[in-house]
Amino acid sequence: MxxxxxxxxxxxxxxxxxxxxxxxxxxxxxxxxxxxxxxxxxxxxxxxxxxxxxxxxxxxxxxxxxxxxxxxxxxxxxxxxxxxxxxxxxxxxxxxxxxxxxxxxxxxxxxxxxxxxxxxxxxxxxxxxxxxxxxxxxxxxxxxxxxxxxxxxxxxxxxxxxxxxxxxxxxxxxxxxxxxxxxxxxxxxxxxxxxxxxxxxxxxxxxxxLAYLASEYFATNRVPERTGNDHPLVYPYGLFTCSDGQIAVANSHDQILRRFLDRLDLGWVMTDPRYDSNSKRMAAREELREMINARMAGHSRDHWLAILNAAGVPCGIVQDLHQVFAxxxxxxxxxxxxxxxxxxxxxxxxxxxxxxxxxxxxxxxxxxxxxxxxxxxxxxxxxxxxxxxxxxxxxxxxx
Amino acid sequence: MxxxxxxxxxxxxxxxxxxxxxxxxxxxxxxxxxxxxxxxxxxxxxxxxxxxxxxxxxxxxxxxxxxxxxxxxxxxxxxxxxxxxxxxxxxxxxxxxxxxxxxxxxxxxxxxxxxxxxxxxxxxxxxxxxxxxxxxxxxxxxxxxxxxxxxxxxxxxxxxxxxxxxxxxxxxxxxxxxxxxxxxxxxxxxxxxxxxxxxxxxxxxxxxxLAYLASEYFATNRVPERTGNDHPLVYPYGLFTCSDGQIAVANSHDQILRRFLDRLDLGWVMTDPRYDSNSKRMAAREELREMINARMAGHSRDHWLAILNAAGVPCGIVQDLHQVFAxxxxxxxxxxxxxxxxxxxxxxxxxxxxxxxxxxxxxxxxxxxxxxxxxxxxxxxxxxxxxxxxxxxxxxxxx
CATH class of the missing domain: 3.40.50.10540 (Crotonobetainyl-coa:carnitine coa-transferase; domain 1)
Known part of the structure; x- marks a missing residue:
């Protein structure tokens, strides 16, 4: 050695x-x-x-x-x-x-x-x-x-x-x-x-x-619900489906979300009265998910990863260990x-x-x-x- | 301060x-x-x-x-x-x-x-x-x-x-x-x-x-499969259903498993030719799960936690945050x-x-x-x- x-x-x-x-x-x-x-x-x-x-x-x-x-x-x-x-x-x-x-x-x-x-x-x-x-x-x-x-x-x-x-x-x-x-x-x-x-x-x-899961519990006395891969408080956020598989996207705040939607030609969503606040978007989760997936389906994961990363939108794929170590x-x-x-x-x-x-x-x-x-x-x-x-x-x- | x-x-x-x-x-x-x-x-x-x-x-x-x-x-x-x-x-x-x-x-x-x-x-x-x-x-x-x-x-x-x-x-x-x-x-x-x-x-x-998930990948070149709450290599292990909810049990090796099965009056499983090795038990997973759940269903979680912990079997409940902080x-x-x-x-x-x-x-x-x-x-x-x-x-x- x-x-x-x-x-x-x-x-x-x-x-x-x-x-x-x-x-x-x-x-x-x-x-x-x-x-x-x-x-x-x-x-x-x-x-x-x-x-x-x-x-x-x-x-x-x-x-x-x-x-x-x-x-x-x-x-x-x-x-x-x-x-x-x-x-x-x-x-x-x-x-x-x-x-x-x-x-x-x-x-x-x-x-x-x-x-x-x-x-x-x-x-x-x-x-x-x-x-x-x-x-x-x-x-x-x-x-x-x-x-x-x-x-x-x-x-x-x-x-x-x-x-x-x-x-x-x-x-x-x-x-x-x-x-x-x-x-x-x-x-x-x-x-x-x-x-x-x-x-x-x-x-x-x-x-x-436990981070904010604990602090939210202490502040509200409510046990947090499980939300799978969605964010408990923000939407759109999670896994979306491209032509060849899913990508993970973390639109952690409005500024990033705007860039994300723009790249999908869905920029109008942010000002549409049905979706113009995070709480409305949370309520319309399934509707928006379909809309986004429909756009994503037109291109591959690599296409979207390149475009979104360049736009400063945190995104990636769910890598298996073979992909990770390669x-x-x-x-x-x-x-x-x-x-x-x-x-x-x-x-x-x-x-x-x-x-x-x-x-x-x-x-x-x-x-x-x-x-x-x-x-x-x-x-x-x-x-x-x-x-x-x-x-x-x-x-x-x-x- | x-x-x-x-x-x-x-x-x-x-x-x-x-x-x-x-x-x-x-x-x-x-x-x-x-x-x-x-x-x-x-x-x-x-x-x-x-x-x-x-x-x-x-x-x-x-x-x-x-x-x-x-x-x-x-x-x-x-x-x-x-x-x-x-x-x-x-x-x-x-x-x-x-x-x-x-x-x-x-x-x-x-x-x-x-x-x-x-x-x-x-x-x-x-x-x-x-x-x-x-x-x-x-x-x-x-x-x-x-x-x-x-x-x-x-x-x-x-x-x-x-x-x-x-x-x-x-x-x-x-x-x-x-x-x-x-x-x-x-x-x-x-x-x-x-x-x-x-x-x-x-x-x-x-x-x-990534611990053994990584080392197994390096040793075998095989991507590990998702196994939910079951252990990828050992059975019985995971969540089991008592009369008032589930408990988590980690029978990490045979000695502990024997104590677990004994407490459930299933000690015979360890010597039954259908189940007398871990690989046989892995193959008979669903059969064993039913058998164990049938025993567990007869008593409450508290009953089983007391008995199993006293026997040195690692076990607990899946606590929500209300339970954790209480x-x-x-x-x-x-x-x-x-x-x-x-x-x-x-x-x-x-x-x-x-x-x-x-x-x-x-x-x-x-x-x-x-x-x-x-x-x-x-x-x-x-x-x-x-x-x-x-x-x-x-x-x-x-x-």
């Missing part, structure tokens, strides 16, 4: 006890930004290593969440294993975990223990509902967090069921927030010299995304990158969403083989070759 | 040129974490001030994105206004903008100008498609970013249309990523002494959330908070998703009146009362 310009988090040591999705996404982001992430795995490894379609025996799903990390196998059920963990934590900046609340405490690593061990340590926890409150013991899962947070209830057609997002948004948003909270704590530590706890719950993360803009933004597995094939994963000018994110470490960093990390801790061999032989550590 | 324990970003000065959603969300998060955010508004103000249902003449929608900021009115079309901005930037840590790419340059604030003015300045930009590539001039909007990123194409029922998320996820995810990128750059600056640019595009943010867990997590407007009413907004142990997020500044901080900020810049009066009189600044 080429050593490029160091990332902004170069020198930040992150001990990662997380598995599956929310936590690994958090620590991958920190790794992408240059942190030294040590992923501690049980002897069987993060279960995601065995999930998804394999490429030469390696999981692309795992690659998408675990580039830029080192892997160390440690049996945390053994006293000796927890002892090694404590030695790692004594010298680390950040611990990230996504166990159920209380698990860390049962391992003898409660808040007070950790503060005694390393007062500078920042301890980040990601969970479903938070570590206080009546649901603290409930198991969580992305789909359930989408349902309980209100995020899912507002999605879908008015006459259809509430609809989840297929992407695991509650896991990933919680992971991003946790990375952000960690860095805020790192910045704060410059002044105080002390670490602190950071906690993000999946349900809370999605509640924070899109020249997505390529220009390097939103597909190659990452190699340590001792394995190179696979494609989504690229870095944060673009830094001076120290851009890059792949500075491969996707680690299970335990691929164990020996090096133990040696960095100051253990002798004999001690390391002993830990491996007693299966406290694995490589 | 009570001065509680300072947030971790106390002392960080953020100049905020953003409007509407993505940018204001980014800077609000920085403000929630203790930064001093100066929101520069044109004389007419951020358009969101006039949007959504008003409470005593104030927009709750605006409150949800602009607590913990000060507002300053500055006419950036005037030389004098841009001059004041330059003086602010000379002493600031962060500039955040969400104009279309190139706008800052036209204002004489290109990357080089800013680096000369203040080499420590971190300049964060949020836009639709990124500042390079063929779509750089296209207008963007949340709905369009959902469509173009692939996020929307994977949502929805197999026989229905692709379905957007109602919450403006592309705006908000970009805003969170931008805040994260800013803090990474702040941490990096400790070592280098230099700021850098940070850019996040809405489309890129959503691509980064939920005892959501209340215990303080995910609804009161924020006052400067010289206005107090309204409810979603709470803080990042919970810090030592320096928790809190409302340290009200939602600012348009220009409510102008005089103070100009005085802090060292301008005399006469100079301030002159700027106000010439309508370069407003209060």
């Amino acid at each position: 080429a050593e490029a310009a160091k990332g902004p988090l170069d020198g930040l040591r992150v001990i990662d006890l997380t598995r599956v999705l929310s936590g690994p996404f958090c620590t991958m982001i920190l790794g992408d930004l240059g942190a030294d992430v040590i992923k501690i795995e049980p002897p069987k490894g993060d279960p995601v290593r065995a999930q998804g379609t394999m490429t030469e025996g390696h999981s692309g799903y795992f690659a998408g969440f675990n580039r830029n990390k080192r892997s160390m196998v440690l049996d945390l059920y053994s006293d000796e294993g927890r002892d090694v963990l404590r030695r790692l934590l004594a010298d680390a900046d950040v611990l990230v975990e996504n166990f159920r609340p209380g698990t860390l405490q049962k391992m003898g690593l409660g808040e007070d223990d950790l503060a005694r061990l390393n007062p500078r340590l920042i301890v980040a926890s990601i969970n479903g509902y938070g570590s206080t409150g009546p649901y603290v013991d409930r198991p969580a899962f992305d789909f359930i967090a989408q349902a309980m947070s209100g995020f899912m209830g507002v999605n879908g057609d008015p006459d259809g069921p509430p609809m989840r997002a297929a992407a695991p948004v509650s896991d990933l948003v919680a992971g991003i927030y946790a990375a952000l909270g960690v860095l805020a704590a790192v910045v704060g530590r410059e002044r105080t010299g002390k670490g602190q706890t950071v906690e993000v719950a999946m349900v809370n993360g999605l509640i924070s995304l 899109d020249p803009q997505v390529k220009a933004q390097q939103m597909v990158i190659d990452v190699p597995f340590q001792d394995g094939p190179t696979v494609k994963v989504p690229g870095f969403p944060i673009k830094l000018g001076a120290t851009p994110c890059h792949v500075h470490r491969p996707v680690p083989r299970l335990g691929g960093g164990t020996r090096t990390i133990l040696a960095e801790l100051g253990l002798s070759e004999e001690e390391i061999a002993g830990l491996l032989q007693r299966q406290v550590a694995g490589d | 009570a001065e509680a324990a300072k947030g971790p970003l106390d002392g960080l000065r953020v100049i905020d040129l953003t409007r509407v959603l993505s940018g204001p969300f980014c800077t609000m998060i920085l403000g929630d974490l203790g930064a001093d955010v100066i929101k520069i508004e044109p004389p007419k103000g951020d358009p969101v001030r006039a949007q959504g249902t008003m409470t005593e003449g104030h927009s709750g929608y605006f409150a949800g994105f602009n607590r913990n900021k000060r507002s300053m009115v500055l006419d950036l079309y005037s030389d004098e206004g841009r001059d004041v901005l330059r003086r602010l930037l000379a002493d600031a840590d962060v500039l955040v903008e969400n104009f279309r790419p190139g706008t800052l340059q036209k204002m004489g604030l290109g990357e080089d100008d800013l680096a000369r003015l203040n080499p420590r300045l971190i300049v964060a930009s949020i836009n639709g498609y990124g500042s390079t590539g063929p779509y750089v001039d296209r207008p963007a909007f949340d709905f369009i970013a959902q469509a173009m990123s692939g996020f929307m194409g994977v949502n929805g029922d197999p026989d229905g249309p692709p379905m957007r998320a109602a919450a403006p996820v592309s705006d908000l995810v970009a805003g969170i990523y931008a805040a994260l990128g800013v803090l990474a750059a702040v941490v990096g600056r400790e070592r280098t002494g230099k700021g850098q640019t940070v850019e996040v595009a809405m489309v890129n943010g959503l691509i980064s959330l 939920d005892p867990q959501v209340k215990a997590q303080q995910m609804v908070i009161d924020v006052p407007f400067q010289d206005g009413p107090t309204v409810k907004v979603p709470g803080f998703p990042i919970k810090l142990g030592a320096t928790p997020c809190h409302v340290h500044r009200p939602v600012p009146r348009l220009g409510g901080g102008t005089r103070t900020i100009l005085a802090e810049l060292g301008l005399s009362e006469e100079e301030i009066a002159g700027l106000l009189q010439r309508q370069v600044a407003g209060d």
Whole structure:
């Protein structure tokens, strides 16, 4: 792996006890930004290593969440294993975990223990509902967090069921927030010299995304209705049908709408007494939809996209993943990158969403083989070759 | 406003040129974490001030994105206004903008100008498609970013249309990523002494959330089908119908599924040769759905939620916003908070998703009146009362 310009988090040591999705996404982001992430795995490894379609025996799903990390196998059920963990934590900046609340405490690593061990340590926890409150013991899962947070209830057609997002948004948003909270704590530590706890719950993360849906509810005490792909307050807006398929158009205010209608030779709509206000247009939704679709049907999607984009009307197509990853803009933004597995094939994963000018994110470490960093990390801790061999032989550590 | 324990970003000065959603969300998060955010508004103000249902003449929608900021009115079309901005930037840590790419340059604030003015300045930009590539001039909007990123194409029922998320996820995810990128750059600056640019595009943010949908596409070259509320790979999983409505159940692996079926007295399913593997259960989806719904129908949602949660099966209801904000867990997590407007009413907004142990997020500044901080900020810049009066009189600044 080429050593490029160091990332902004170069020198930040992150001990990662997380598995599956929310936590690994958090620590991958920190790794992408240059942190030294040590992923501690049980002897069987993060279960995601065995999930998804394999490429030469390696999981692309795992690659998408675990580039830029080192892997160390440690049996945390053994006293000796927890002892090694404590030695790692004594010298680390950040611990990230996504166990159920209380698990860390049962391992003898409660808040007070950790503060005694390393007062500078920042301890980040990601969970479903938070570590206080009546649901603290409930198991969580992305789909359930989408349902309980209100995020899912507002999605879908008015006459259809509430609809989840297929992407695991509650896991990933919680992971991003946790990375952000960690860095805020790192910045704060410059002044105080002390670490602190950071906690993000999946349900809370999605509640924070409800935006005007929440504020309208608070202002009116009315539950918003599902409006499918139409905008709840503005029309025309949504999907329209061209000769070869649909395009999405967001006429977010009158000025843009005027340009849109002009391009369709429907400029008269704006001054026609039947349609000359947004509320009239909302009421005449189906009529206008037909009128617009009739015009759109005369040309292809590419025709309308070129004309409308040039006119400053936000529009696009609903791309499937084949189209997304072939899109020249997505390529220009390097939103597909190659990452190699340590001792394995190179696979494609989504690229870095944060673009830094001076120290851009890059792949500075491969996707680690299970335990691929164990020996090096133990040696960095100051253990002798004999001690390391002993830990491996007693299966406290694995490589 | 009570001065509680300072947030971790106390002392960080953020100049905020953003409007509407993505940018204001980014800077609000920085403000929630203790930064001093100066929101520069044109004389007419951020358009969101006039949007959504008003409470005593104030927009709750605006409150949800602009607590913990000060507002300053500055006419950036005037030389004098841009001059004041330059003086602010000379002493600031962060500039955040969400104009279309190139706008800052036209204002004489290109990357080089800013680096000369203040080499420590971190300049964060949020836009639709990124500042390079063929779509750089296209207008963007949340709905369009959902469509173009692939996020929307994977949502929805197999026989229905692709379905957007109602919450403006592309705006908000970009805003969170931008805040994260800013803090990474702040941490990096400790070592280098230099700021850098940070850019996040809405489309890129959503691509980064495609998770296993993307990795499966890369591994198989097959576009994932829409599966509605069912899991694409696992069954039983999804919504099931109790006597008084549906519950969501996430049987993410066999161990959990066994507990689920046991509680329904359907434990035999796991060993019946018709259903004894996940692929057989996927094939017998509709048969199993009926069987499970028949059991569920015998009891209420509360009955099943209590039993299944106790058994460690992730489950919940699809809450509407009324249920969400009345939920005892959501209340215990303080995910609804009161924020006052400067010289206005107090309204409810979603709470803080990042919970810090030592320096928790809190409302340290009200939602600012348009220009409510102008005089103070100009005085802090060292301008005399006469100079301030002159700027106000010439309508370069407003209060």
